[in-house]
Amino acid sequence: MDPEIRRLKQIAYAIRKDILVMxxxxxxxxxxxxxSAIDLMTCLYFHxxxxxxxxxxxxxxxxxxxxxxxxxxxxxxxxxxVGYFPHEEILTFRKFNSRLQGHPECKFLPGVEISTxxxxxxxxxxxxxxxxxxxxxxxxxVYCMVGDGELQEGQTWEAIMAAGHRKTDNLCAILDHNxxxxxxxxxxxxxxxxxxxxxxxxxxxxxxxxxHDYDAILTALEAARNTKGQPTFIVAETVKGKGVSFMENNxxxxxKAANDEELKIGLAELDxxxxxxxxxx
Amino acid sequence: xxxxxxxxxxxxxxxxALGKENEKIVALDADLSGSTRSNWFAETFPHRFFNAGVAxxxxxxxxVGLSTVGFIPFASTFxxxxxxxxxxxxxxxxxxxxxxxxxxxxxxxxxxxxDGGSHQMLEDLSLMRGLPHMRVIVPCDYAExxxxxxxxxxxxxxxxxxxxxxxxxxxxxxxxxPFVFGKAHTVRQGKDVGIAACGLMxxxxxxxAEALAKEGIEAEVLNVSTLKPLDExxxxxxxxxxxxxLTAEEHSVYGGLGSSVxxxxxxxxxxxxxxxxxxxAFGFSGKPGELLKHFRLDAVSIAEAAKALLERKxx
Numbered sequence: 001m002d003p004e005i006r007r008l009k010q011i012a013y014a015i016r017k018d019i020l021v022m023x024x025x026x027x028x029x030x031x032x033x034x035x036s037a038i039d040l041m042t043c044l045y046f047h048x049x050x051x052x053x054x055x056x057x058x059x060x061x062x063x064x065x066x067x068x069x070x071x072x073x074x075x076x077x078x079x080x081x082v083g084y085f086p087h088e089e090i091l092t093f094r095k096f097n098s099r100l101q102g103h104p105e106c107k108f109l110p111g112v113e114i115s116t117x118x119x120x121x122x123x124x125x126x127x128x129x130x131x132x133x134x135x136x137x138x139x140x141x142v143y144c145m146v147g148d149g150e151l152q153e154g155q156t157w158e159a160i161m162a163a164g165h166r167k168t169d170n171l172c173a174i175l176d177h178n179x180x181x182x183x184x185x186x187x188x189x190x191x192x193x194x195x196x197x198x199x200x201x202x203x204x205x206x207x208x209x210x211x212h213d214y215d216a217i218l219t220a221l222e223a224a225r226n227t228k229g230q231p232t233f234i235v236a237e238t239v240k241g242k243g244v245s246f247m248e249n250n251x252x253x254x255x256k257a258a259n260d261e262e263l264k265i266g267l268a269e270l271d272x273x274x275x276x277x278x279x280x281x
Numbered sequence: 282x283x284x285x286x287x288x289x290x291x292x293x294x295x296x297x298a299l300g301k302e303n304e305k306i307v308a309l310d311a312d313l314s315g316s317t318r319s320n321w322f323a324e325t326f327p328h329r330f331f332n333a334g335v336a337x338x339x340x341x342x343x344x345v346g347l348s349t350v351g352f353i354p355f356a357s358t359f360x361x362x363x364x365x366x367x368x369x370x371x372x373x374x375x376x377x378x379x380x381x382x383x384x385x386x387x388x389x390x391x392x393x394x395x396d397g398g399s400h401q402m403l404e405d406l407s408l409m410r411g412l413p414h415m416r417v418i419v420p421c422d423y424a425e426x427x428x429x430x431x432x433x434x435x436x437x438x439x440x441x442x443x444x445x446x447x448x449x450x451x452x453x454x455x456x457x458x459p460f461v462f463g464k465a466h467t468v469r470q471g472k473d474v475g476i477a478a479c480g481l482m483x484x485x486x487x488x489x490a491e492a493l494a495k496e497g498i499e500a501e502v503l504n505v506s507t508l509k510p511l512d513e514x515x516x517x518x519x520x521x522x523x524x525x526x527l528t529a530e531e532h533s534v535y536g537g538l539g540s541s542v543x544x545x546x547x548x549x550x551x552x553x554x555x556x557x558x559x560x561x562a563f564g565f566s567g568k569p570g571e572l573l574k575h576f577r578l579d580a581v582s583i584a585e586a587a588k589a590l591l592e593r594k595x596x
Contacts, residue, residue: 063349106378114349114380118373124339125374128346128354131331135307136350155370158339 004047005214010281012042013274015077016243018090020266022073023257026094029102032253034074036178036211036238037145043217044143045078048225053083056110062140063113063129067122067156068147068176069103070255075112076100084111120153122146123173127163130171130231141225144173149181151192157202163231164203171231172224173204176211178240180251199233211236245269285448289387291426292444293318296355296385299434300326306434307347309333309356311340316446317357317387337362341370341382348381353434356382360389360443361402368408375439376414383433384409385442390531391559391576392447392481392569401564401572407536409441410509417509418462419443419530419538421483424453425506428460436462443480445531447569450484452504463507465515471499474587474594475523477516479505479538482529482557485573488580493587500587508538513545520552525594527555527587531578534558553593555586 001009015038023029041064045051049062066075073093080087085099092098099109103117113129116122126144133140150156163171175195179186186192196208205227207220217236224232240254241247244266247258258266274280300306300322307329314320314332323330331347333340337358344354357363363386364371375382391401409417418433418440420426426444433440452468453459459466468483469490478486483504490500503519505512520526526546528539539556546552559576573579577586 114345115373115378118369121338121342121370121374124342124370125346125349127339128343129349130346131343132307132347132350132352135329135347135352138350142346155336155338155342158333158336159342162333162336162339162343 006277007281008042008046008214010274010277010279011046011081012039013243013270013277014280015042015074015081017267017270018077018080019073020244020258020263022076022090022093024263025091027257028094029073029257030070030255031073031257032180032240032247032250033068033147033176033178034071035242035244035247036240037071037176038074038077039212039214040174040176040217040236041074041078041145043214043221045082047218048221049143050140051082053111056084059138060140063142065113065122065126065142065144066104066116067144068119068150069116071145072102072104075104079111085109119147119150120155123156123159126173127159127168127171130168131166133170134168141170141172144171146173146175148175148177148179148186148192151195152190160199160202160204167203167229168231169228172221172234173231174234174236176238177235178238180240180249180254182254184251196235199235203230204233205230206233206235208235209237211238212242243270243273284451286423286451287448288420288423288426288444289318289446291423292385292387292430293321295427295430296322297325299431300329303353305351305353307331307352307354309340309344309354311335311337311358311362313358319355319357337366338370341367342374344382345374345378345380354382355385357385357387359400359402360386360405361400364402364405364408372412376412379414379438381437383440383442385430385444387444388446389443390445390481391564391572391578392445392531394569394572395566397566398563403533403559403564404536405443406508406532406538410536410541415439415441415509417441418507419479420506421480421504422449422452424451424455424458425460428458429506432460432462445481447481449481452483460506463510463512465503465505465507465512467501468504469500469502471501472523473499474591475501475503475519475526476529476583476587477503477505477519477526477538477542478529479508481531482578485578485580485583486529489583489587492580492584498588498591505538508541511541511545513549516542516545517549520546520550525553525590527557527583527590529557529583532558534560553590555590557583557586
């Protein structure tokens with residue numbers, strides 16, 4: 001295995017443990033959609049994006065917006081491990097007086113660019129950021145993680161139309177396409193397919209990849225960075241609950257934490273996966 | 282009637298002037314830039330103007346994004362669309378994040394006229410006033426609009442400025458507008474009854490006060506151009522001085538100026554209050570003057586309401 005990919009996978013598996021631990025400690029939160037997005041977010045935060053965790057408002061940083069704000073455990077795991085706040089703070093997730101609000105809030109926690117939680121709004125904000133960076137002559141890029149349930153919000157399509165129209169090429173959206181939403185299967189509740197073709201029709205460069213394949217993720221991010229005259233949408237096929245056997249493709253864990261027994265099993269599985277990768281990075 | 286000037290013209294001119302003074306000023310609209318006058322900015326600064334098309338939610342989100350990289354966005358459309366179509370975007374993306382976004386709407390109230398009830402926004406102040414961190418300004422004339430727009434450009438955080446389509450009488454001289462954010466301004470002295478008004482109703486209140494004076498009733502008129510934060514001291518002082526307070530707004534009596542004044546007086550100095558405004562109704566097509574009369578928002582109706590209120594005053 002490529003050493004960089006091994007390093008990234010080790011980080012992602014460690015953050016998977018964080019996701020289980022913090023949602024278990026809170027006995028609330030959204031593990032399923034956090035686990036599906038974490039490989040993509042790990043690649044962004046530990047490989048692709050320019051960041052300075054000691055200086056969260058550094059002007060030269062790339063921006064990330066978690067439009068599917070309920071995947072906050074993934075964002076907090078990433079921000080903690082990359083150094084925005086002390087790792088032990090993840091245990092305060094969703095608790096009174098915590099900076100780790102149920103859904104990410106920029107007024108609480110450095111590193112959160114904008115408050116999200118009400119679905120469908122993040123891509124418009126990300127697009128505004130990208131337009132602003134261009135207007136300011138900054139080379140920085142903006143990344144936005146969108147959920148597939150979230151695509152049912154009309155505003156998402158307003159933003160998709162706007163960025164396609166403006167050819168905002170410093171914007172890269174990523175669809176965490178895990179095919180499950182709270183009430184069940186996306187295709188049954190309100191079918192969105194064919195998703196990649198729709199994004200292409202709106203003028204986006206589209207990469208349809210396996211969202212747990214690190215080669216594919218890094219290649220798509222590099223292609224996005226080099227794409228001029230078009231925004232990029234990475235349609236990432238993912239598995240909800242990825243990495244924890246009993247959570248995988250199980251909609252029950254959209255918004256439910258593991259109990260004590262499940263936590264033990266889940267952590268054991270993740271430790272095994274980590275051991276196979278040679279331990280934590 | 283004195284000289285009349287359009288508040289949206291004041292907005293368009295001031296936005297353009299601000300754009301020349303500060304390259305961080307950017308503007309957005311949702312396909313109504315010709316009506317809101319944001320097109321004047323757009324013509325001079327096309328690269329700093331973002332037309333969202335008919336997509337208010339996206340406009341607000343885009344404005345938030347622009348604000349996070351140091352720009353000062355002014356987002357404009359009609360009052361009905363700039364609040365109702367994007368309330369959640371204003372709540373979640375603007376106010377929860379305390380984004381530095383200025384929302385300036387035009388075409389508020391029944392004076393939109395012919396377009397009818399779908400376009401006559403009477404609930405926007407109620408919607409915006411309830412949002413944490415949102416500040417709400419309702420200028421009453423051209424000069425006050427210039428002052429308010431200049432103020433919000435330089436003040437950090439979310440603001441909502443409510444303008445109308447119609448030309449309003451000129452109350453304040455261009456070079457001597459007394460606007461102070463958060464302060465109400467007494468535009469007429471009187472001891473018998475107090476009238477707290479905003480926007481167009483300031484002028485109708487003054488006209489009513491003249492009529493009342495002919496009958497020996499002296500009304501004090503307070504221009505409450507900052508609806509939030511409310512100048513509670515001025516409202517209390519008005520009640521203490523006059524013993525009866527009438528509110529007047531081109532808006533629903535729920536959640537706007539009338540509600541604000543009642544809340545303050547109930548807590549600080551209860552006196553009889555009458556709220557002039559639209560009660561449990563949508564507007565409908567007609568000429569602005571016809572509608573103002575129908576909804577009893579004209580000067581004659583205000584004077585009548587004031588006299589009725591005086592009957593309830595504790596002597």
